[in-house]
Amino acid sequence: MKSRIHAHVGTMRQLEILLAVHDQGSINEAAKALFLTQPTVSIQMRKLSDAIGEPLYTFVNRLLIFTDVGLELVKTAVEVLDSFARLDMTLGNIRKTKPGTLRLAVVTTSKYFIPHLLGPFCEQFPDVDIQLNIGNREKTIERMKQGIDDFYVFSHPPQDIDVQSLEFLDNPLVAIAHQDHPLGKRKSISLADLCDEPFLMREKGSGTRYAIEELFKKHDLKPNIKMTIESNEAIKHAVMSKLGITIISAHTLTYGGQSGLIRLPVKELPIDSHWFFLWPTSKRPTLIASAFLKHIETNGRKLLQNELDRSALD
Template identity: 70%
Template sequence: MKSRLHVHVGTLRQLEILLAVHDHGGISDAAKALYLTQPTVSMQMKKLSEAIGVPLYNISHRKVVFTDEGLALVKTAVEVLDSFARLDMSLSNMRELKSGTLRLSVVNTSQYFIPHLLGPFCEHYPGVEIQLKVGNREQTMERLKRGVDDFYVFSHPPQDTDTESIEFLDNPLVAIAYEGHPLANKKHLTLKDFRDEAFLIREQGSGTRHAVEAFLRKHNMQLNIKMTIESNEAIKHLVMSKLGISILSAHTLTYGGQSGLIKLPVHELPIDSHWFFVWSKSKRQTLIAQKFLQYVEKEGRNILHTELSRN
């Protein structure tokens, strides 16, 4: 059976008074230190003793002498009040963003620009720890359903969950090929021009795959899919190795490098999509999460747009 002693110990204020009586060696000096009257201190000590069920101290030669039970309670009172002091300091640090953790779960493609967004935020708040989980859309959706993180980054926000979101960056999907590809010198292309080319596509469950398939359905088009790959970087290297063409986020080139690659000027492209920060309505936002969202809306967007304009 669990102990119910804490129900009878009394208030934190009574514990503070207890420590004052112990540390100052008497009722009178404790009352002066706490700016209370002697009867008030005596009454609170009496209530605390009655709540515990044993005397906490005796008066001997006008001095307070604590019993063994009283000394045990003094030791516990120190631990309890010290715990609250540490909590107060911790909460104060969190309010000032000197400590705490920001948890983000992002889809693979966003890993190219998310560091550029986090960098200035971490400079502002160096005491904040960042936990960053990178996965495909399906994996990130699963974390959203479990409410693991503060924010989730998608190019296509989920429609069937209890969430809120903000759009913060364009995410154009473009066709890429190696520089010497036969289509690379064409100034005007259509989807029909490369539907027979070997096409490299992201895996099922990825946001890019989701967008490409929706785009192809809209245009009633099928491509010659030769390979399914779970990595944007792997697709880029396979394209550079002349194993096919692909459609990827322009950010994989802007931030990830495009040496040896070229964007194909396809009339129907780019696929127009956007990046969103998503969070669960049911999860209470921490102070750090609130500050990060403000940062994204006020500064983050401009930082990323500036980065893109330079590239």
């Protein structure tokens, strides 16, 4: 007997609204993203929930939390919409174009260079729509477990998820301070010297924090953590305000600006790490995802590495 669930899951538009609510984390933000009214989004979600016969999400302390049923429907919605996207791209390929949607979920530090990777690609494929989701490590891992996106970007990939990966760019972590900091006058600094200074640290769950903690642990040292900050930009401004020193990805300086900041010549640095593109092994890549992967492996990787090398010489 054939399943009739497809007769109840609603229209394509409802599935699009469902994904918007999931990605935005609220009815109101989903409505803004889709240029709809909040009541319209609420009504469509209620209709979809009624059709399934189960609640799709609940509210906990005013936070919208998807139920297990809701998360399963999100996975199905992604598959259904991707199927139509593949059809669009197949037809477009026949017509010598590649329209469609490319979905990326990246950790916050990579937001500095990802636009520089997307720019040349979008010039080559101007009809492609880009959905770029930027979040912390935990949020991006959760999206990867649900298989929502085509690609995920990490500096320290999770080890417990079945994915394919491509190492595509160096991610050196360097120490920075205000340009007038006394340590900036020294030609050589040890990691132990940093422990005497107020240290600005990324939040728990951050890949950058993980790498920093591993470095200090390796040398049996503990930094003097003065502040924990969830944003690279906020950390940079805190350093500019002479609140402390930090270790940060060189990409935040290459693409995010380094006015008023200096790199400290720490003997144990930089921390050598790398950026990876990951994609689910079980998910069939779309034509546009395959084209983007080819772009990364060729022109994209070379472009970003040249920018990083040039910045290191400044």
